[in-house]
Amino acid sequence: MLHLTKVDQASFERMFEAYCRGVILYGPYYWEHVFNYLKGSLEDKDHILFTKYEEIIEEQRLQVKRLPEFLQLSIRQGGRREWIGGELV
DSSP states (O other), X not given: OOOHXXXXXXXXXHHXXXXXXXXXXXXXTHHHHHHHXXXXXXXXTXXXXXXXXHHHHHOHHHHXXXXXXXXXXXXXXXXXXXXXXXXXX
């Protein structure tokens, strides 16, 4: 595993080579952790919101709207409305 102090000093090429060998800054189980959240978000859409960086960049408006919908909040222009106890206030 690469340590943060080593990453700060490493060149991009060294980091890329380490990544290709499976040495990841966040530890050996990083991708397993990400995959489990993706899998969980597909199985339980009401409790896990999984958003990818590429989706945020490509569809900014849609992704900004997804978060309050997921949290059951209603956002209106010029103010904020929210769900409290099943009612929109």
